[in-house]
Amino acid sequence: xxxxxxxxxxxxxxxxxxxxxxxxFTKSLGLVSCAACVANGALLATAGAAxxxxxGWPRVLVGRVSGVPVGGSFVFDYPAAGDRCILLRLxxxxxxxxxQKCTHLGCPVLWQPGPRxxxxxxxxxxFDEEGRVLAGPPPRPLPRIGIEREGDDLWAIGxxx
Amino acid sequence: xxxxxxxxxxxxxxxxxxxxxxxxxxxxxxxxxxxxxxxDYVDREExxxxxxxxxxxxxxxxxxxxxxxxxxxxxxxxxxxxxxxxxxxxxSNCVLACPFGVPRTIEAIDQMMKCDLCYDRxxxxxxxxxxxxxxxxxxxxxxxxxxxxxRRERPVSRFEFGEETVRTxxxxxxxxxxxxxxxxxxxxxxxxxxx
Numbered sequence: 001x002x003x004x005x006x007x008x009x010x011x012x013x014x015x016x017x018x019x020x021x022x023x024x025f026t027k028s029l030g031l032v033s034c035a036a037c038v039a040n041g042a043l044l045a046t047a048g049a050a051x052x053x054x055x056g057w058p059r060v061l062v063g064r065v066s067g068v069p070v071g072g073s074f075v076f077d078y079p080a081a082g083d084r085c086i087l088l089r090l091x092x093x094x095x096x097x098x099x100q101k102c103t104h105l106g107c108p109v110l111w112q113p114g115p116r117x118x119x120x121x122x123x124x125x126x127f128d129e130e131g132r133v134l135a136g137p138p139p140r141p142l143p144r145i146g147i148e149r150e151g152d153d154l155w156a157i158g159x160x161x
Numbered sequence: 162x163x164x165x166x167x168x169x170x171x172x173x174x175x176x177x178x179x180x181x182x183x184x185x186x187x188x189x190x191x192x193x194x195x196x197x198x199x200x201d202y203v204d205r206e207e208x209x210x211x212x213x214x215x216x217x218x219x220x221x222x223x224x225x226x227x228x229x230x231x232x233x234x235x236x237x238x239x240x241x242x243x244x245x246x247x248x249x250x251x252x253s254n255c256v257l258a259c260p261f262g263v264p265r266t267i268e269a270i271d272q273m274m275k276c277d278l279c280y281d282r283x284x285x286x287x288x289x290x291x292x293x294x295x296x297x298x299x300x301x302x303x304x305x306x307x308x309x310x311x312r313r314e315r316p317v318s319r320f321e322f323g324e325e326t327v328r329t330x331x332x333x334x335x336x337x338x339x340x341x342x343x344x345x346x347x348x349x350x351x352x353x354x355x356x
Contacts, residue, residue, distance in 0.1 A: 012222060012225040013234070013235050014236050014242070017231075021248075
């Protein structure tokens, strides 16, 4: 462009005008913050819910009733290898199973048969035998694994958040 | 974007001074109550002739060049916009700079407002407000070939102001003028005829 240098900074043509006013800049900051807020909200809303894999949850044999005493527990992998879950035998014929990953920062939770609660040693998080948060920093209950009994066999059939 | 086929034509010889354009402009919802155009009396002592003063949308707008606040911008389709509200400082430089006497400073809000070719309407394919109400065809908007077919006058978009040549987007209809005729405004104002 010919002419004095300031004409390049303040062109008459709107297309060539790249000057950003303080108000426009502040507005863009506000809009980006709002968008980040909404995106985080959407992530939070969906992150807690376990999504079934395509084709539905698999049905996996995880153990035997005779292998776990009343009040005891054992750890198994569901739905894939490495996804650690914990099964509790609460009464002779009552079972409950949860993801072993604490909903706070993902440490494995342990079963305490005496006070009958699940304990996360990393940050002192506690869950009751239904997976609900009793104390500590965990924000959500533990995802529950559906368990079905067939004779002596225990089958994992899906995850409910 | 405005359809490049559609052009604005101004024919002062058809103006009957009814001020319908002035009031229609003021009715537009984007600047309700304030008209961005006005009506001029050519020589009120001698004649009843009036001229609607709409922006001519110069190729190199003097108003924008004179603006110290960078408030007047020209869009890619050649429309010189009214002053940006957040930038205009109400200095009236543009009012003095415009060779056609178009911009006016609205003292109540300390801002310049001028015709922007109803950009909200024309960019959506509608006619400007003033054109929709003009009863005599002094203001027209449409394809150039259609206007040339319907009227004897010829559209002019080049004006000489002394040694300064101003080219405009809006075309002025002049009787008997040749294609793209020059109009020596300075000479005309001095009472000298020149072709």
